[in-house]
Amino acid sequence: MNRKEDIFKGMKEALLKGDKDEAIRLSKLSLDMGINPLDSINRGLTPGIQQVGKLWEEGEYFLPQLVIAAECMKAALKVLEPALSEKGEKKQEIGRVVIGTAEGDIHDIGKTLVATMLSVNGFEIIDLGADVPIIQMVNRAIEEKADLICISALLTTTMPGQKRLIELLREKGIRQKFKVMVGGAPVSLQWAKDIEADSYGENVIEAVSEAKRLVGA
Numbered sequence: 001m002n003r004k005e006d007i008f009k010g011m012k013e014a015l016l017k018g019d020k021d022e023a024i025r026l027s028k029l030s031l032d033m034g035i036n037p038l039d040s041i042n043r044g045l046t047p048g049i050q051q052v053g054k055l056w057e058e059g060e061y062f063l064p065q066l067v068i069a070a071e072c073m074k075a076a077l078k079v080l081e082p083a084l085s086e087k088g089e090k091k092q093e094i095g096r097v098v099i100g101t102a103e104g105d106i107h108d109i110g111k112t113l114v115a116t117m118l119s120v121n122g123f124e125i126i127d128l129g130a131d132v133p134i135i136q137m138v139n140r141a142i143e144e145k146a147d148l149i150c151i152s153a154l155l156t157t158t159m160p161g162q163k164r165l166i167e168l169l170r171e172k173g174i175r176q177k178f179k180v181m182v183g184g185a186p187v188s189l190q191w192a193k194d195i196e197a198d199s200y201g202e203n204v205i206e207a208v209s210e211a212k213r214l215v216g217a
């Protein structure tokens with residue numbers, strides 16, 4: 001196994017152990033080694049947090065371990081994110097995005113990652129955070145004259161918020177003014193089609209390419 005793989009493995013283990021210092025140390029080391037921060041996120045941190053989620057689901061881990069792992073991931077992302085922005089040359093604004101996690105849902109790691117990568121790729125981002133009332137997302141999109149509304153949901157119970165957002169736009173007669181992109185671990189392409197969203201992204205890479213396609217960039 002090469003050193004790059006060791007770093008990714010170490011990141012995953014740091015999250016599983018809830019070792020924040022190690023997650024930070026390895027993130028710094030990865031940058032010193034010239035490893036692309038997106039690779040560290042996709043191949044080290046994300047598999048780590050997913051494994052924690054799986055162990056929690058299986059009853060091996062308890063909620064505090066989930067919380068600590070999330071804190072580790074956030075701390076590591078804090079180290080890596082500035083380097084993500086450096087990688088992308090500042091381009092001309094190609095579109096304005098209102099983004100948030102659906103009402104009732106406090107998961108914000110994936111949503112924030114998507115927001116960061118869209119920003120790096122030339123989008124202006126209005127990040128409303130997590131647990132955002134659907135009406136607030138719609139109102140901000142109107143105020144900000146957004147091109148795109150991105151709504152994340154990590155819980156099956158908050159996915160209907162994505163559907164509600166589209167219904168609300170329709171009720172207000174402004175559905176065609178905004179493109180709507182949905183995402184989050186339980187969300188699928190089929191769900192996006194069912195609720196008549198304009199697009200779905202499984203991960204940050206897809207989120208960026210789909211957002212560009214939607215604004216014709």
Ligand code: B12
Nearest residue numbers: 053105106107108109110152155156183184185201203204
């Ligand atoms: C970390 C975590 C937490 C942290 C969240 C910390 C934070 N600030 O975000 C904490 C510990 C607080 C937490 C709490 C809870 N959690 Co939780 N959590 C997770 C976990 C392990 C990882 C989520 C994560 O951050 N992944 C890493 C990021 C990078 O990935 P991501 O979010 O999927 O995002 C990527 C893509 O989905 C996509 N994406 C995301 N958003 C968007 C948006 C758009 C527009 C697009 C295009 C793409 C996109 O791009 C991202 C990057 O690639 C998941 C397990 C899992 N497999 O997802 C469970 C999980 C989501 N949680 C779960 C549950 C049940 C809960 C709780 C209800 C537990 C409880 N009993 O209290 C609470 C929720 C409280 C609430 N009201 O929201 C369940 C949900 C089950 C379900 N079917 O609904 C999961 C699946 C765990 C499990 N296996 O059972 N959780």
